[in-house]
Amino acid sequence: MIERVFSGVQPTGNLHLGNYLGAIRKFVDLQQKFDSCLYCVVDMHAITVWQDPAELTKNIREVTASFIASGVDPKKHIIFNQSQVSGHAELAWIFNCVARMGWLNRMTQFKEKAGKHKENASVGLYAYPVLMAADILLYRATHVPVGEDQKQHLELARDIAQKFNKDFAEPIAEAGFADGFFPQPDPLIAGTATRVMSLKDGSQKMSKSAASDLSRINLSDDAETIAKKIRKARTDPDGLPSEEKGLEGRAEARNLVNIYAALSDSTVEDVLKQYGGQQFSAFKPALSELAVAKMKPIGDEMNRLMDDPGHIDEILRDGAVRAREISQPVMKAVKGIVGFI
RNA sequence: AGGAAUGUAGCUUAGUGGUAAAGCAACGGACUCCAAACCCGUUGAUGAGGGUUCGAUUCCUUCCAUUCCUGCCA
Known part of the structure; x- marks a missing residue:
């Protein structure tokens, strides 16, 4: 068969x-x-x-x-x-x-x-x-x-x-x-x-029906919108840990790291190796640059096809x-x- | 199928025959390493049609939708 x-x-x-x-x-x-x-x-x-x-x-x-x-x-x-x-x-x-x-x-x-x-x-x-x-x-x-x-x-x-x-x-x-x-x-x-979680609440799956559009990144979002959503994404008061264990109980931080790992085809471990110890104000722009680099070509191509x-x-x-x-x-x-x- | 009730903002509710109010949510600002919380601000609603009236969200009526009860069928 x-x-x-x-x-x-x-x-x-x-x-x-x-x-x-x-x-x-x-x-x-x-x-x-x-x-x-x-x-x-x-x-x-x-x-x-x-x-x-x-x-x-x-x-x-x-x-x-x-x-x-x-x-x-x-x-x-x-x-x-x-x-x-x-x-x-x-x-x-x-x-x-x-x-x-x-x-x-x-x-x-x-x-x-x-x-x-x-x-x-x-x-x-x-x-x-x-x-x-x-x-x-x-x-x-x-x-x-x-x-x-x-x-x-x-x-x-x-x-x-x-x-x-x-x-x-x-x-x-x-x-x-x-x-x-x-x-x-x-x-x-x-x-x-x-499992990509909401940018506003790390305990909820990213969903098209969530009240806030800022909780998700749409394939149709332009670069500016993607950057804004990541900038406004919820985090916590700490910086990024250098080991995966440091993400325990930090659903929002974990989610952002997960997204980075997925988009860069690497692992959570690798991402933390690179960004461990850094502040979110440093990580977020990096994530948003990566997201734009990966998502924008897809969005553009979709628009082209939809024409x-x-x-x-x-x-x-x-x-x-x-x-x-x-x-x-x-x-x-x-x-x-x-x-x- | 019979009876009863309800319908106000995205949600939960207030209220009045004369400019429709609040909480939560959303959005913006401020704060913050970025965020969150707190604070400041903004958007946004009377299910649809008809009637009574100077004026209806309020009263009457029809329709629609929803909820509950009873019955019938399986």
Whole structure:
């Protein structure tokens, strides 16, 4: 069975440094290691909470642009948006009938997102993890880069794959698949998990929904804005320690060092070796120079790409065609297995 | 499906038939190695439509949304 990576990013709102360091940038490394990578703009997941249609269109293009600007090769691998490949929806329905309500009731992310108003959440939000399982298994993907918060969803995908294999063991065997039809997708925990925290509160993840825009660095921020945000980032009264241990209990300081390490492709240890003992007034300008140097080319390239939406759409269309080539035989087999004519 | 209640700023709340108030949040300044806290300042709201009235955020009415209770279905 060939190894294949599937990863999705939701086109909702602003992309920020956390999205970049936590996900998008990793795609570039993965495309060296795996022959087949699918990078999917999951627009169908996005609408589990209401999206303004015009904004959604723009956001789909923006995420696509961020992939390309970050260095993903849309020729060698596949960049596409989910809704153009109907197999996602078709397989999700079949999986809806495989997955059990009890499994979904346990999903912590639904509980968090729906909050106290569970009755008011969309059915789609509830069924979200099933669609995600379909995304992965539609391509019989073997490796899925996931963050901590998505681990539970991946486990559900494994459960669904397993139950499908078991429920339809006989027709699967008849179709010539000896060890089950769907593989068990594995999580890809990429090296140092870069968790980028809010610049205003080191205990919160950097997020597009935080009240203050100063808490995040957007991919669309210009050099001046990036510098300002880093200058205003929260710290503490001490200087930088020379060893990692000195960052204990100093979430904000650690976050800035983490960001520096991630952007410079080095380690926290190396950064502290260089900046240990220095004041934030020295470190912050260095960090902001580094951030601008790394982020600005990406932002510029995104802007350039966004100026020609037709070109982006063409890339997505081409990706969708190739994604369909992989998924159609899978879908055809699945339909046969469950007994559809 | 029946009944009840609520709707004021991003959030939590006040209030009045005559310029809509506060706390938190946000933003700016000051302070600070840079920040935080404190201090100073700024932005920002009556769900939508209709009616009564000189004047409606307030009274009436319709709609919409939300919350609670009861029932029905699964």
